[in-house]
Amino acid sequence: MSSASNYHSYPPLFRPSAEAKTGEALNPAVKSTAVGDGDYDGVPVIDFGCMTEIRAACREWGLFRLVNHGVPERLMSQMLERTEKVFSMAFEAKREAFRDAEMSYFWGTPAVTPSGAAVASKSSRSPHWMEGLNVPLKRVSQYHCKEPTSFKYFRSLVQEYGKHQSRVGKAIYEALLSEKINFGAKTTSNCSKELGRGVISYLSEDTGILRLYRYLRCIDETGKEEEGRAWGIDAHTDSSLLSIIHQDLIGGLEVYNHHQWIQVKPIPNTLIVIIGDMMQAISDNKYISAKHRVKVNKEKERISIGYFVFPEDDVVIESSHYKPFTYADFRAQVHHDLITVGSKIGLQNFITHCNSV
Numbered sequence: 001m002s003s004a005s006n007y008h009s010y011p012p013l014f015r016p017s018a019e020a021k022t023g024e025a026l027n028p029a030v031k032s033t034a035v036g037d038g039d040y041d042g043v044p045v046i047d048f049g050c051m052t053e054i055r056a057a058c059r060e061w062g063l064f065r066l067v068n069h070g071v072p073e074r075l076m077s078q079m080l081e082r083t084e085k086v087f088s089m090a091f092e093a094k095r096e097a098f099r100d101a102e103m104s105y106f107w108g109t110p111a112v113t114p115s116g117a118a119v120a121s122k123s124s125r126s127p128h129w130m131e132g133l134n135v136p137l138k139r140v141s142q143y144h145c146k147e148p149t150s151f152k153y154f155r156s157l158v159q160e161y162g163k164h165q166s167r168v169g170k171a172i173y174e175a176l177l178s179e180k181i182n183f184g185a186k187t188t189s190n191c192s193k194e195l196g197r198g199v200i201s202y203l204s205e206d207t208g209i210l211r212l213y214r215y216l217r218c219i220d221e222t223g224k225e226e227e228g229r230a231w232g233i234d235a236h237t238d239s240s241l242l243s244i245i246h247q248d249l250i251g252g253l254e255v256y257n258h259h260q261w262i263q264v265k266p267i268p269n270t271l272i273v274i275i276g277d278m279m280q281a282i283s284d285n286k287y288i289s290a291k292h293r294v295k296v297n298k299e300k301e302r303i304s305i306g307y308f309v310f311p312e313d314d315v316v317i318e319s320s321h322y323k324p325f326t327y328a329d330f331r332a333q334v335h336h337d338l339i340t341v342g343s344k345i346g347l348q349n350f351i352t353h354c355n356s357v
Contacts, residue, residue, distance in 0.1 A: 011131060055287075084301075105131070207311070210307055236293065237344075242276060242309055243306055250300050256293075310327055322352060
């Protein structure tokens with residue numbers, strides 16, 4: 001991806017000072033201590049046509065690499081190219097183009113509301129060196145950009161790509177349900193759907209969201225301590241049921257497993273599937289929500305496209321490990337924690353008394 005000096009496209013917060021451009025950066029990048037510089041990163045590989053090992057991967061890693069998924073190679077390349085082109089626009093032009101639009105533009109934080117507005121955090125840490133577009137797939141056909149000529153093709157790409165991601169996500173979800181796990185759900189509306197096995201589904205395709213990210217260059221890598229230094233996105237778990245990540249070849253994604261951070265090697269035409277908090281809860285902790293992070297690069301920007309799918313807001317999640325809650329409850333608590341504490345606490349807020357330590 002582009003490594004030319006295109007700082008006019010960066011949010012002002014991330015534009016380096018004159019001193020930084022000559023090597024005296026104010027926000028040094030983290031020099032990662034993650035393992036996995038070789039060709040093999042240890043991440044489980046699952047073939048979409050034969051997902052017999054998927055449950056073991058989700059128990060042990062909460063993450064796997066998906067191959068033979070059926071998303072056209074050309075479509076994947078076009079999505080990366082078009083996403084890079086959109087982010088390369090001048091910052092002011094991006095902000096104006098996506099103002100009051102179904103697609104929303106955000107930067108400095110990965111935490112956004114359902115409408116795409118950034119959630120303010122109390123944290124004193126450096127901002128995340130990223131910018132993003134929040135694209136609710138249910139409403140993408142309604143999207144009317146203020147620059148329709150430039151974005152008409154982009155919208156059609158997003159629609160096609162979203163359909164493939166929805167197909168892949170549903171198949172993975174059903175494969176995870178094929179094991180007899182005590183999935184229980186209650187709903188206050190008629191939003192639930194029946195799977196062929198008669199199991200009430202938490203997954204609602206209407207909740208599918210694409211989030212397009214550009215991780216920005218952070219010029220310097222000096223310093224010895226990681227604390228307080230810059231990250232693309234620092235360590236977190238996803239609030240989703242499933243997250244499906246399509247990354248370019250720059251690298252930077254890391255997953256925490258077996259008490260160490262492991263670099264997830266970028267491999268062309270593969271997808272990284274991440275188990276989210278909601279899947280951990282509904283599986284009664286049989287599947288783990290993978291902790292992961294993204295390091296910044298001082299020379300190159302990184303493009304990543306994530307598909308996230310959630311339960312409907314009013315579906316009650318029941319588990320022997322957690323108090324009953326809805327996804328709306330969970331999301332509200334996460335936003336409250338970000339505002340008051342400065343970081344996401346997540347499922348720990350809902351642990352039952354008998355499971356607390």
